[in-house]
């Protein structure tokens with residue numbers, strides 16, 4: 001029998017191992033499959049959507065980070081239910 005191959009899709013946030021206050025920090029949303037350039041990412045901190053500016057499409061740039069920026073970051077693909 002022919003079975004359709006199932007590809008597992010996931011998103012993963014890449015972040016620096018350690019961060020000190022005042023640094024500019026860039027978070028990257030990596031996907032397990034290639035995406036079109038039109039794919040748009042959404043970022044969240046502790047489940048709240050963020051509006052910070054993007055470095056590139058799949059990167060979130062946090063400028064001069066402060067203690068209040070600490071939290072759990074996740075990314076999602078606009079229009080899909082995948083969340084990292």
Ligand SMILES: *[C@@H]1O[C@H](CO)[C@@H](O)[C@H](O)[C@H]1NC(C)=O
Pocket residue numbers: 022023024063064
């Ligand atoms: C952070 O980024 C801003 C804007 O690009 C820049 O002006 C600033 O010098 C950077 N700060 C550090 C610590 O790299």
